[in-house]
Amino acid sequence: MNMLTFTINEDIEIPIYLQLYNYIKSEIQSGNIPFDTKLPSKRKLSEHLNISQNTIQSAYDQLIEEGYVIPKARRGFFVCKLDNIIKLQVSQEINVPENAASKKAVKFDFSYHGVDTENFPFGIWRKITKDVINEYDKELLKIGDSQGNASLRKSIAEYLRQSRGVNCTFEDIIVSSGTEYLFQILIQMFNKSSVYGLENPGYEKLNLLFKSNGAKFKPIKIDKSGMSLEEIIKSKANILCITPAHQFPSGSIMPINRRIQLLNWGNEEDNRYIIEDDYDSEFKYSGKPIPALQGLDTNGKVIYMGAFSKSLSPSLRISYMVLPPKLMKKYKENLSYIFCPVPIIEQKVLYNFIQKGYFERHLNKMRNVYKKKREILVDSISKLMGNVQVIGADAGLHVLLKINNGMTEQELISSALKIGIKVYGISKYYVDKSYIKEEPLILLGYATMIEGDIVKAVELLKECWKIK
The missing domain is CATH 3.40.640.10 (Type I PLP-dependent aspartate aminotransferase-like (Major domain))
Structure with missing residues (x-):
């Protein structure tokens, strides 16, 4: 057969051998490369595409393993006969995080999920794991x-x-x-x-x-x-x-x-x-x-x-x-x-x-870490947002804010996101939405936040929400 009209796409993260494999497989499934067609040799295809023979071998190996191609000694690689093949339309986008753009725009995330990652006892955990195995x-x-x-x-x-x-x-x-x-x-x-x-x-x-x-x-x-x-x-x-x-x-x-x-x-x-x-x-x-x-x-x-x-x-x-x-x-x-x-x-x-005894010591340490973060958050809100009420006992890893600035919950969330801060409304936690109160409540988790970022984020929220 003539050389393959394959073009490498360098803008995606898919390895070249997989791109080549996908191309040849698609051509075989569509009938463009019919049964018993001899594929180009590794050397010729390598020179044509300006890629290594190892890359081509990897693509051919995958095709052979899946039954699309069969190698014949001293003759080359030939297309197998396929009966009533069903082609699945699978998206080729790989490793593209959902809402990747929006995630990159978030500077400070007051998420309730997660813990302080700076204080996990990795060394101790690693040693115990090694001993256990x-x-x-x-x-x-x-x-x-x-x-x-x-x-x-x-x-x-x-x-x-x-x-x-x-x-x-x-x-x-x-x-x-x-x-x-x-x-x-x-x-x-x-x-x-x-x-x-x-x-x-x-x-x-x-x-x-x-x-x-x-x-x-x-x-x-x-x-x-x-x-x-x-x-x-x-x-x-x-x-x-x-x-x-x-x-x-x-x-x-x-x-x-x-x-x-x-x-x-x-x-x-x-x-x-x-x-x-x-x-x-x-x-x-x-x-x-x-x-x-x-x-x-x-x-x-x-x-x-x-x-x-x-x-x-x-x-x-x-x-x-x-x-x-x-x-x-x-x-x-x-x-x-x-x-x-x-x-x-x-x-x-x-x-x-x-x-x-490591767990007890870790808990004692983390109580102090989270207590300090909560104090920084509550103090910052008290100093910078005088008319905002902090709700919740002196416990846990989150607080609620009652904000009376005329904005709705969605407006508070959206305006904060525009300046790179993610906050969370309480309405998502209601099964029966009829019980949602008119005054918006915003949930701020602080476990994952860095101490220095808490004050910066509160200052930005004050300006964003126009709180005096």
């Missing part, structure tokens, strides 16, 4: 317990008893990859007739999770103390999903009287349960930490959830839940076939990190 530890190559590594569960149980007042043993704990996985387990465990009550506003992924699983749920309005008993009864929900230690996103802490009310509600009927998501309870900067709701439960009505997403990193994807005895029995009978999705190596590394 031991050729004599055959357990590393086994599937392991469906509830997670027993040693890790024991260390988690001890930590929860000491720091959160949770009543449990390691046998009550299930380890998994993120709270979404834990909710998947619970959805399978409970009856399909169950109705889940979600905080409104609340964690935005929960309603999507329940929708995708065909589970029934009702958004329940919250007040300054959390879910009210009156709203719960109206909803007819029998399983509540709450964040009592630090409600997300309002930042309020559920008082003891409301906690007792919810426990009494749960005790009234056998099918009622409370799922307590203790997502960032490690970070309380003044006063004594509020004990977990589970510690007050004497009738096995509270399912306690926690994770290492805020205390260590969301990329670890290690979470856990404490099941009451009745539900654990049900889990073992019906769902113990579910393997723990967290790699055993990661579980053992985390176990050693906790057991050797």
Whole structure:
């Protein structure tokens, strides 16, 4: 055949051999290069395209592997016969991040997701990982317990008893990859007739999770103390999903009287349960930490959830839940076939990190880091935006701002983005949008922000929002 009319595109990140492979494959699929056609030799095609023979060999090898081309000894490369081929139209754009342009324009991002990346103990984590990967530890190559590594569960149980007042043993704990996985387990465990009550506003992924699983749920309005008993009864929900230690996103802490009310509600009927998501309870900067709701439960009505997403990193994807005895029995009978999705190596590394005291030291350090960031943020807002109200307890990794400058939530977000600052509106966390208040509330996360950037960003927001 004549030489290929192939042109190298140097403006894309696709390797040249893949470009050549894609071109020849497309020509074969379309019939432009018919069956039994001899392809140009590597030497001739190399001279024609001014590329190395190794590049051409790589393209030919891929075509041979997929059955488009067959090599014949001392004769060359020939096109194979293809029967009724179906060509898939696949976009050739590779490694192009979504909204890449907008991401580049963002100078300061007050995202709630993520942690301070400058203070992660990489050296210690690396050393423990190296020590854990031991050729004599055959357990590393086994599937392991469906509830997670027993040693890790024991260390988690001890930590929860000491720091959160949770009543449990390691046998009550299930380890998994993120709270979404834990909710998947619970959805399978409970009856399909169950109705889940979600905080409104609340964690935005929960309603999507329940929708995708065909589970029934009702958004329940919250007040300054959390879910009210009156709203719960109206909803007819029998399983509540709450964040009592630090409600997300309002930042309020559920008082003891409301906690007792919810426990009494749960005790009234056998099918009622409370799922307590203790997502960032490690970070309380003044006063004594509020004990977990589970510690007050004497009738096995509270399912306690926690994770290492805020205390260590969301990329670890290690979470856990404490099941009451009745539900654990049900889990073992019906769902113990579910393997723990967290790699055993990661579980053992985390176990050693906790057991050797590194986790406690890291938490103490990060409390000081985040406390200082929060103080800088709140002080900057107080000094530069006198009429802006900061909402939320002295805890967690975010604050809410109540802004009365006449701008809507969307206007506040859009105007900030135009000057390279990303802030977040609270309306996205409402399932039932009818409860959204007229006065806009803006959420600012500060964990990922550099201390020096916090003041700069607040100064820019003041000018942008025209706050006196």
